[in-house]
Amino acid sequence: MGMKILNVSIDEAGYSQDEVVIHGINFDIKEGELIGLIGPNGAGKSTTIKSILGTLENVVGTIQFQDQSMRYAYIPEQPVFYEELTLWEHIQFTASICELTEQEMTERAKPLLEIFRLDDVIHQLPSTFSKGMQQKLMIILAFLTKPNLYIIDEPFVGLDPKAMNDFLRLLNEEREQGAAVLMSTHMLDTAERICDRFLLIMKGSIIAQGTLADIRNAAQVQDANLFDSFEALMERT
Numbered sequence: 305m306g307m308k309i310l311n312v313s314i315d316e317a318g319y320s321q322d323e324v325v326i327h328g329i330n331f332d333i334k335e336g337e338l339i340g341l342i343g344p345n346g347a348g349k350s351t352t353i354k355s356i357l358g359t360l361e362n363v364v365g366t367i368q369f370q371d372q373s374m375r376y377a378y379i380p381e382q383p384v385f386y387e388e389l390t391l392w393e394h395i396q397f398t399a400s401i402c403e404l405t406e407q408e409m410t411e412r413a414k415p416l417l418e419i420f421r422l423d424d425v426i427h428q429l430p431s432t433f434s435k436g437m438q439q440k441l442m443i444i445l446a447f448l449t450k451p452n453l454y455i456i457d458e459p460f461v462g463l464d465p466k467a468m469n470d471f472l473r474l475l476n477e478e479r480e481q482g483a484a485v486l487m488s489t490h491m492l493d494t495a496e497r498i499c500d501r502f503l504l505i506m507k508g509s510i511i512a513q514g515t516l517a518d519i520r521n522a523a524q525v526q527d528a529n530l531f532d533s534f535e536a537l538m539e540r541t
């Protein structure tokens with residue numbers, strides 16, 4: 305694995321000053337890595353992501369990119385768009401924020417729109433799209449910017465099987481070029497198949513982290529899958 309991209313060290317964070325929701329969340333993300341953020345409902349996955357994105361006010365700790373020029377893209381679970389902008393205007397807007405040339409924008413956007421089959425609707429408003437189409441557009445906008453780090457909240461709900469395959473293939477291509485991915489998901493079978501490392505979160509803190517082998521060791525189970533290892537760990541915590 306390559307060099308470190310991000311160091312996360314959150315002592316505590318929450319939605320108000322007097323209530324701590326997550327604590328002791330410490331990990332690094334390196335070039336090319338795909339890290340799965342795993343945990344039951346309410347465990348603190350989204351709160352961890354919000355702390356990294358800087359959208360949570362009450363964070364004690366540091367979130368440090370290795371160098372200042374590094375950029376991330378966030379793909380939220382619930383797509384968000386500008387009501388009055390068409391799909392293509394979203395592409396133009398994103399490209400202008402990232403200071404892409406017209407040529408870069410077109411060269412990157414065209415194949416993405418074809419792969420995700422949105423090339424027929426570029427002049428329509430995303431607010432009129434289906435949930436899956438909206439999610440695809442969020443994905444396209446993220447790929448358009450070629451970030452060092454992709455932060456993705458539950459990507460596997462709502463995408464059709466072809467879109468999911470294409471998405472994972474494109475992510476792998478980005479990883480081969482050094483991008484890293486932090487992905488929260490409840491789809492443990494998929495996570496087990498694709499992630500290099502896991503962060504298992506429960507009740508606001510990390511109860512185990514590492515490769516599947518590390519997680520099995522921590523859970524003291526042999527040959528168990530990720531789900532069973534996590535269950536064993538949760539029972540003991």
Ligand SMILES: Nc1ncnc2c1ncn2[C@@H]1O[C@H](COP(=O)(O)OP(=O)(O)OP(=O)(O)O)[C@@H](O)[C@H]1O
Binds near residue numbers: 319343346350
């Ligand atoms: N906007 C908010 N204001 C106050 N408390 C919140 C807010 N959002 C989440 N919480 C609380 O923070 C805790 C962690 O929630 P979080 O959304 O991080 O969980 P999660 O692991 O992402 O869960 P899920 O799998 O259900 O998405 C929960 O107890 C939740 O009630």
